[in-house]
Amino acid sequence: MKAVSKRRRKQSAIYAAIALLAGLHTAFAAAGDDHDRDRGRENGRNSPVKHVLLISFDGLHQQDVARCIGANTCPNLALLANAGTTYANAYTPGLSDSFPGLAALVTGGSPKSAGLFYDVTYDRTLYAPSDSNCSGPTGWNVVFDETTGIDAVNGGALTHLDGGGAFNPQAIPHALVNGVCTPVYPHNYIKTNTVFEVIKSHVRGARTAWADKHAWGYDWLNGPSGAGVDDLSRTEINSIDPATNTNFTDLYTHTETFDNLHVQSLLNEIDGKDSTGQTSAPVPTVFGANFQTLSVAQKATVANKGGYLDASFTPGPQVAGAIAYLDNALGRIVAELKQRNLYDSTAIIVTAKHGQSPADSSKLVKNGDTLSKLLETSGYLDANGNFGQNSTQTGNLNDGSGLAGTGFVQTDDVGLIWLRDQSQLPAVVKTLKANLSCNAPGICADGPQAYILYGQQLANRFGDPARGRTPDIIVQPNPGVIYTSSKSKDEEHGGNSPDDSHLGLVVYVPHAHHAGQVNNERVLTTQVAPTILQLLDVEPGLLQAVALEGTRALPGFEHRD
Incomplete structure (x- = not known):
């Protein structure tokens, strides 16, 4: 009897141990599942994110972000950074x-995939806007800027905020597509799809919205589907x-007036209306806007209190005012x-x-456009500069009188060169060197940086430049060089100097781990x-450029097995 009881007590102890181990295993498994779910939320899997708001404060350097947060002159951006991740x-x-x-x-994607090198470029395969039969010479200087709106027909004044409400036909070149001479609108010009297209196709009931600085030139955001x-705010x-x-x-300060239109568009969309505020609409799945105030303040001459005071990015009065305005705008949106x-x-x-x-x-070095002059x-x-859209009858781009088949040079603080005769490449390079x-x-x-x-x-x-879109030569001059004689600006962009390319990037994701972290990976x-x-x-991978270039999500937001 005693032996049986002893055996039963031993069995009970074993069962209890097994039960305890099973319980611990279940607890660890549950904790692991919770961790995986939390990690999944952070990285997009089972994400609580229903909307993504993308804001571009053009000109925003990482140094601007670090400085204004450290000096408490951008409290709203600081709050967002404290709740999110700053990529330094x-x-x-x-x-x-x-x-x-x-x-x-x-x-x-980079320009290699997307095919967008500048808002003013050249494509050897395209025909002039006036050549609706595609029977003349190829090679067109494509200009998708403020003159893409119909107000600019024949060099007309830009009298309407919406660019006149339609495309300027003199800005739309032609291409032979399956033997048919076809207009090339900006959305035809981009070579890959966009997040807007992918989201509309793969998120049920998705709505998309964007506001930018040119009413018709930014039609390319629609992607090839159009x-x-x-x-798309005009x-x-x-x-x-x-x-x-x-x-x-x-x-x-006048640019602030323009940017306020974009703030109001975003507020309207957050409130369940379209960008005009006139019609009810679902809150966009992906939406955003571009802001130009900081860019204008940076370009303003130092003599007029624009730009920065030193190499440490100490803001001058205009830049300080612009950063304060943009931070206030961000605060209103949040x-x-x-x-x-x-x-x-x-x-x-x-x-x-x-x-x-x-x-x-x-x-700063402003010697004029010495690159174009040398060529x-x-x-x-x-010899007289009669190439592309640089020589039109009215003096205005996209008035319909530009020249085809001439080659082109686009300069700011970089030089993009499309040669008239590509066989001259060795000779041109020799001359430049x-x-x-x-x-x-x-x-x-x-x-050393040129x-x-x-x-x-x-x-x-x-x-490959032989395919028509890519420049034959890219010249990166010394940092600080701007190929212009303009007395109205002391800064520019477009190239690959450190001040051009090192940007602020702050990402806030609801309920993500590691709030307030600074990620120093490049x-x-x-x-x-x-x-x-x-x-x-x-x-x-549904983004064509992502598939072509193998682009990964930002660190901390990749899917993990």
């Missing part, structure tokens, strides 16, 4: 003009403001999200299309696009 080493993918800068954010953005920054009889870029109970389901990404160069005005005087382009100094007729590209990119190296990075702004899709639980 974010860069543009090779070129920093507005088109490739924004394309990086919404396609996940229908990616449900609500606002033109270069239109004439009746209140001042000037456009909105004359002074940064407050509206909270008011509408959307803050806990909306990811917010604050970054920029591009930076601005040079922050250190002591490095002209050497016989590689027309023989004139690298800043002394006339030099192109001011003799420093380079001339051409041949296979250029093709590897930007695509990342590219192309990684924003797959991150947006990841947050909405959509496969990033």
Whole structure:
């Protein structure tokens, strides 16, 4: 009897131990499941994110972000950073003009994939807008800017905020598509799809919206389908403001008036209306806007209190005022999200299309457009500058009288060269290399951070020029060089100098772990696009540029097995 009881007590103890181990295993498994679910939420799997708001404060350097947070001059951005992740080493993918800068954010690709090198480019395969039969010479200087709106027909004044309400037919080139001469609108010009198209196709009931600085030039955001953005706000920054009889870029405080239109568009959309506030509409799944106030303040001359005071990015009065305005605008937008109970389901990404160069005005060099002049005087382009849209009858771009088949040069603080005769490439490179100094007729590209990119190296990075879109040569001059004689600006963008390309990037995701962290890994702004899709639980590889370039989501937001 005693032996049986002893045996039973031993069995009971064993069963109890087994039960305890099973319980511990279940607890650990549950904890692991909870951890996986939390990690999944952070990385987009089973994500609580229902909306993504993308904001581009053009010109916003990482140094601006660090400085204003440290000095408490951007409290709203600081609150967002404290609740999110700041990427301290974010860069543009090779070129920093507005088109490739924004394309990086919404396609996940560099110019090599998206095909957008600048808002003013050249394509050897296209026919002139007036050549509706595609029977003349090919090679067209494509200009998708403020003159893309119908107000600019025949060089007309830009009198309407919406650019006149339609495309300027003189801005739309033609291409042979399956033997048919076909107009090439901006959405036909981009070579890959966008996040807007992918989300509309793969998120049930999705709505998309965006507001930018040119009413019709930014039609490319729609992607090749032409229908990616449900609500593309038609606002033109270069239109004439009746209140001042000037456009909105004359002074940064006037640019604030323009940017306020974009703030109001976002507030309307958060409130369940379209961008105009006139019609009820679902809150967009992905939406956002571009802001120009900081860019205008940075470009303003130091003599007029624009730009920065030193190489440490100490803001001058205009830049300080612009940062304060943008932070206030951000605060209004976030407050509206909270008011509408959307803050806990909306990811917010604050970054920029591009930076601005040079922050250190002591490095500024303005010798005029010595690059174009050298090419002209050497016989590689027309000696009188009669190439592309640089020589029109009215003096205005996109008036319909530009020249086809001429080659083209686009310069700011970079030089993109499409040769009239591609067989002259070796001779042109030799001429450029023989004139690298800043002394006339030099192109001011003799420093350690300057380079001339051409041949296979250029093709590897930007695509093959023989296919028509990619420049034959890219000239990156010394940091601080701007190919202009303009007395109205001391900074520019477009190239790959550090001040152009090193951007602010703050990502807030509801309920994400590690709030307030600073990530120091080097990342590219192309990684924003797959991150947006990841947050909405959509496969990033559906973006064609992501698939082509192997772009990954930002660190901390990748799917993990």
